[in-house]
Amino acid sequence: MDELKQALKEEVPELDCLMAWGQGFDPLHATPLFIRDAGEVDQVIWNPLCVQNLATYLPGLKGKRVGVLVKGCDSRSVVELLQEKLINRDEVTVFGLPCSGVLDLKKLAARMPEDFGMVREVDLQEDKLVITTAKQTHTFDKQELLPTKCLTCQYPNPVIADRVFGETKSPVEPAEGRYFDLEALEERSLPERLEYWKRELDRCIRCYACRNACPLCVCRDHCIAETREPSWLRQEDTVREKLMFQMIHAMHLAGRCTECGECERVCPMDIPVLTFKRKLNKDLLELFRYEAGVDETAVPPLMTFQVDEENINERGW
Amino acid sequence: MGEIRFLSEDKLRQWLEELSRDCSVWAPVKEDEAVVFRLFDSTKELSLERQPTAPPKEALFPKSETMLLYRYQKDPEDPGKQSLELKERQPVGRQIVFGARPCGARGFTIFDPVFEEGAYHDPYYQVRREKTSFVTLTCTTPENSCFCHWVGSSPSDPAGSDVLLTPVEGGYALEAVTEKGAQLLDSDLLVEGEAKRQEAEAVKQGASEALGQAPDLSDVPERLFELFEDLDFWERMSAKCISCGACTYLCPTCYCFNISDEPSGLAGKRVRSWDNCMSYLFTLEGSGHNPRPTKAHRLRNRVGHKFSYYPELHQGIFACCGCGRCIKSCPVCVDIREIVMSAKEHADAS
Numbered sequence: 098m099d100e101l102k103q104a105l106k107e108e109v110p111e112l113d114c115l116m117a118w119g120q121g122f123d124p125l126h127a128t129p130l131f132i133r134d135a136g137e138v139d140q141v142i143w144n145p146l147c148v149q150n151l152a153t154y155l156p157g158l159k160g161k162r163v164g165v166l167v168k169g170c171d172s173r174s175v176v177e178l179l180q181e182k183l184i185n186r187d188e189v190t191v192f193g194l195p196c197s198g199v200l201d202l203k204k205l206a207a208r209m210p211e212d213f214g215m216v217r218e219v220d221l222q223e224d225k226l227v228i229t230t231a232k233q234t235h236t237f238d239k240q241e242l243l244p245t246k247c248l249t250c251q252y253p254n255p256v257i258a259d260r261v262f263g264e265t266k267s268p269v270e271p272a273e274g275r276y277f278d279l280e281a282l283e284e285r286s287l288p289e290r291l292e293y294w295k296r297e298l299d300r301c302i303r304c305y306a307c308r309n310a311c312p313l314c315v316c317r318d319h320c321i322a323e324t325r326e327p328s329w330l331r332q333e334d335t336v337r338e339k340l341m342f343q344m345i346h347a348m349h350l351a352g353r354c355t356e357c358g359e360c361e362r363v364c365p366m367d368i369p370v371l372t373f374k375r376k377l378n379k380d381l382l383e384l385f386r387y388e389a390g391v392d393e394t395a396v397p398p399l400m401t402f403q404v405d406e407e408n409i410n411e412r413g414w
Numbered sequence: 415m416g417e418i419r420f421l422s423e424d425k426l427r428q429w430l431e432e433l434s435r436d437c438s439v440w441a442p443v444k445e446d447e448a449v450v451f452r453l454f455d456s457t458k459e460l461s462l463e464r465q466p467t468a469p470p471k472e473a474l475f476p477k478s479e480t481m482l483l484y485r486y487q488k489d490p491e492d493p494g495k496q497s498l499e500l501k502e503r504q505p506v507g508r509q510i511v512f513g514a515r516p517c518g519a520r521g522f523t524i525f526d527p528v529f530e531e532g533a534y535h536d537p538y539y540q541v542r543r544e545k546t547s548f549v550t551l552t553c554t555t556p557e558n559s560c561f562c563h564w565v566g567s568s569p570s571d572p573a574g575s576d577v578l579l580t581p582v583e584g585g586y587a588l589e590a591v592t593e594k595g596a597q598l599l600d601s602d603l604l605v606e607g608e609a610k611r612q613e614a615e616a617v618k619q620g621a622s623e624a625l626g627q628a629p630d631l632s633d634v635p636e637r638l639f640e641l642f643e644d645l646d647f648w649e650r651m652s653a654k655c656i657s658c659g660a661c662t663y664l665c666p667t668c669y670c671f672n673i674s675d676e677p678s679g680l681a682g683k684r685v686r687s688w689d690n691c692m693s694y695l696f697t698l699e700g701s702g703h704n705p706r707p708t709k710a711h712r713l714r715n716r717v718g719h720k721f722s723y724y725p726e727l728h729q730g731i732f733a734c735c736g737c738g739r740c741i742k743s744c745p746v747c748v749d750i751r752e753i754v755m756s757a758k759e760h761a762d763a764s
Contacts, residue, residue, distance in 0.1 A: 114653075121747035121749070122558060122559060122741055122742075122747055122749045122751075122752075123558035123559070126742075126747050127747070128654065128746060128747035128748075128749075129653075129654040129746050130654075131650075131653040131654060149745070149746055153656065154654075203447050206447055207447050210447075210463060210464055211463045211464060212555075213464070214464065214465070214557030214558055214559060214560075214742065215555055215556075215557055215558060216558065231555055231624070232555070296445075297446070300445055300448060300450050300468075302468065302477065302659075302660075302663040302664070302688075303477070303659070303663070303688075304658050304659035304660040304662075304663045304664075304690075305658050305659060306656070306658035306659070306660045306745050308658070309656040309657055309658040309745075310656055310658070310745045310746075317657075317694070318694035318695070323693065323695050324695070325674070331676045331685075332478055332672065332674045332676060332685050332687040333478050333676060333683070333685055333687075334476070334477040334478035334687065359745075362745070363658075363660070363745030365448075365467065365468075365660045365664060365743040366448045366450070366467065366468070367445075367446040367447040367448040367467075368446075368448075369446075
């Protein structure tokens with residue numbers, strides 16, 4: 098940590114802005130920190146509560162010299178943005194942090210619904226988490242509070258970085274496979290799946306946090322979800338419109354999504370919207386053996402074609 | 415303070431079923447880890463142990479409501495000529511909002527002057543307001559994001575409520591705040607509860623004390639006016655904001671809306687739907703000009719409206735009930751308390 102802070106302090110004068118994490122409004126919440134002065138580096142924290150993917154801010158800061166702290170998963174967003182030429186490599190200084198998993202605060206909230214909002218102290222130990230609230234003290238196994246992305250993480254170490262701080266971590270090889278969480282849904286019939294999504298999406302408030310937190314949703318102010326011309330979505334509060342938006346989002350991310358999980362993490366209504374993208378990624382892996390955001394020079398499968406695709410039987414029917 | 419009635423825990427569902435016989439009852443229900451207001455029926459499990467994820471805003475201000483239906487009719491004799499048929503839609507029916515926290519009920523007191531006073535009277539809002547009662551649950555322990563005491567409220571604030579429920583041993587102490595509320599307490603399931611008065615008062619006091627001291631915000635409206643042109647300040651405040659609408663849509667006091675026609679062929683609906691000032695399109699003008707082109711402009715508006723422009727128009731009242739949803743549900747933990755205090759201190763320093 099000292100080594101990291103020292104390096105950041107040295108780098109800040111060279112940058113317009115450095116993005117890191119600081120402590121948020123309570124001991125459980127981290128918040129993005131935008132540093133312009135070396136003195137502010139002392140506020141930087143790095144622990145399993147640093148959930149936000151700071152690469153999300155990079156396209157908006159194009160043209161400025163920025164530094165950014167990234168976990169393994171976040172670094173894939175940087176690579177994908179470079180692949181798509183949405184940011185310039187020489188403008189970004191990447192500080193890589195090997196990561197052994199962040200905490201899923203929604204899983205934590207489910208374990209302590211009554212006093213999740215009243216946390217006084219958090220003690221982050223190697224495998225355990227001791228939380229003292231206004232009402233009691235809880236002890237949890239860290240493993241039980243990891244989000245799906247960490248339980249299946251293939252890239253705990255940054256795939257791109259100018260400097261790396263910390264020991265190299267090993268990827269996770271879940272016995273049930275990398276997409277074990279999708280099986281329950283895939284086993285259902287299509288009408289059953291639709292029923293499931295109707296129930297989940299009904300409570301969507303259309304705040305578009307899922308879109309705005311996504312590092313690859315770069316249309317920003319011009320997203321067709323809200324434009325009136327063309328008017329792709331209606332203003333009525335129906336699941337049809339909400340599902341349509343999720344489809345637009347997922348399809349626009351096909352072959353681009355790096356599964357950083359921000360869309361799902363930020364959903365204030367706890368809707369599992371990452372599922373759509375994981376399903377697409379699973380298909381992409383099976384069909385094209387492709388993963389987004391790991392190789393800066395790779396050509397995404399939907400940007401090219403082969404006369405005979407290896408895993409698609411186009412003439413067989 | 416009026417009469418106290420007592421409702422035992424095991425009779426709560428029964429009471430709600432009784433109330434829902436002749437009106438719709440909104441109640442907090444758990445869906446995954448979110449707690450949302452749904453129309454109560456006997457199949458739904460209540461979730462009262464924490465502040466609902468979303469406030470009961472849609473009870474009076476639906477996410478999207480049909481204001482009128484329209485249909486163009488072509489004249490068979492002269493296809494170039496069309497007549498227009500309009501059908502007005504008005505909300506009907508009595509409803510009760512059960513189990514909101516005082517901040518959730520108080521939110522509508524911020525709506526009232528905008529929708530019911532002055533030059534514009536909104537018939538859709540007015541009808542619902544008149545026909546809705548609020549049976550509100552007082553808070554026992556504040557969350558880290560709570561700051562109702564900053565804006566002149568409290569964990570047992572009766573403003574905007576018709577009945578206050580305070581959790582006590584074995585059930586709830588109920589007190590009517592309004593005449594409308596007193597009528598709701600006329601049930602055989604409730605018993606005389608004078609003996610619970612002291613306990614209920616202690617619960618309320620405990621919650622208020624747990625919030626601690628509130629800062630003096632009386633100079634904030636003026637400070638924010640002074641900071642209006644200081645875009646550097648607003649850029650710093652909004653650097654981490656991702657410009658989504660979670661804060662506004664979960665806010666009990668945010669009331670902005672859009673009106674649009676949603677056609678299907680020659681017929682269609684005119685709908686009013688939630689809109690939010692965090693969105694670029696909110697202020698995009700037909701000419702292509704946008705007076706609030708960056709998130710700094712937009713966050714300035716959100717904070718300025720709540721803590722400066724609204725109080726300027728409405729007797730100094732802040733358009734914020736301190737529920738803290740904008741803080742705890744923000745993807746990146748933008749803290750409105752921090753912005754307000756920065757505005758106060760920034761101006762002090764200069």
